[in-house]
Amino acid sequence: MPITGSDFEKLIQPFFKDLFEKMGFLVIQVRKQDSGNQNGFDISISFLDDNDLEREFFIECKYYTTAQLNWADIFNKQMQLDSSNHKPAAFIALSPLRDLSNIDHNIQAKAIKGFKYPVDFWTPDKDIQKLFAINEEVYKKVYDKPKCDIVINKSSEIQRIKAIINNLIQKKDVLQFSDLIRIDETNKEPIEDSKLKTNLDEKLNSILKEDDENRIIYHRIRANYKVYIESLVDLNSELRTDILNWESNLRLKASRLTNNFNIDENYTPQKFFHDFFLEAEQEILTFYKDFELKGDKEKLLHGVVFELAAQCPLDWRKNG
Incomplete structure (x- = not known):
């Protein structure tokens, strides 16, 4: 039986907690946004990264079965999140069934510099099916299938997702100081001709x-x-x-x-x-x-x- 958008969000909350723990992160909290709140996300996950720094990712869930997923709708969610009191380490638009359409890459790239946090789109063209195949029960519900019909190396897929997460963290750190020039005192010598x-x-x-x-x-x-x-x-x-x-x-x-x-x-x-x-x-x-x-x-x-x-x-x- 097909699930609803609300059902999808309820699946994602424990799925991401389990996923981040499998990636070796200490999960502090996974929270589902209250119905009616307009802060630009559905799920947030707070965790300690590999350097024991607290990070919070915000996830907007779009479980569209037939309707077109327009980039402008996702961009509006980014604007809402940026206007809130939250301090995102990253924003992820999660859409297991529909790719984004009508993306304005120039506006998106310029906005990210202003937001000072990275934005990533986890959609079918990014092999999102492999993510859900980590948990076969979740996969069957998300794709309304009697069994998981793709074969993956779960350990390798978990490491692939972790590499994506760490890359988003690195981008966040770069964006945070993208307009700040800080030349530290150091004893290190530059690599150059004497x-x-x-x-x-x-x-x-x-x-x-x-x-x-x-x-x-x-x-x-x-x-x-x-x-x-x-x-x-x-x-x-x-x-x-x-x-x-x-x-x-x-x-x-x-x-x-x-x-x-x-x-x-x-x-x-x-x-x-x-x-x-x-x-x-x-x-x-x-x-x-x-x-x-x-x-x-x-x-x-x-x-x-x-x-x-x-x-x-x-x-x-x-x-x-």
Whole structure:
């Protein structure tokens, strides 16, 4: 006998509790939303991840047997959840019988950046049948069949779902800090040619005495910046690209400013150092505003300036 949407939600509550426990997570609570509440979800599950951090996933259940499942309906649920007081680690639209139609991928991608939590669609085109086949009794009820008619390796399927869950957690962490630049102090050295340190020292010789304590500080600031950029390869490649593009634009400004040595015989490395920092300081304000960023402006500013000096476009030495 076919089940109803309400029946489906009642099945999902214990099914997900059992599933998350099989994945090795400590489940704190699985809660079904009260009828009539409009917070954008049907089921929520709170659990401790592999690092013992509490996470809460929100699941919108759509048990459509004949009607088309329109993306706009799911997007409206996302908006409701985002407007609530809940703090989602992820939102999952669960539809065992119908794929989503009319998806606006651009709006969805932009909204996720604003929500700061990932959204995933678990639908037939994502092999959702394999998920339910983990529990054959649930599968038979969901698909109204006398027996489970697909064969899976249950252990492998549980690990596949766990990989998806962990990927959503990782995306949540990236989104949470997607607009925050945090350059930590570290003893780690960047992976690079040692000549870059020599290049920076040659530039610093033009403005500092050999025993000036700032010399070590400037090298450390640059190293911290480079290590931070390296970390973004896996954590936030989009932010990394934006920073490197900004660095490239500053390289052009540095090249233009270097021409002052050719047109003004009184132009000094100290003056160049001062002028370029003023240029870069103005540019970083625009950069942060354009990309709605926050955090560690001075560390980023100094890191980029000294990195450009190490790369050579910043020529503080009169006549090269």
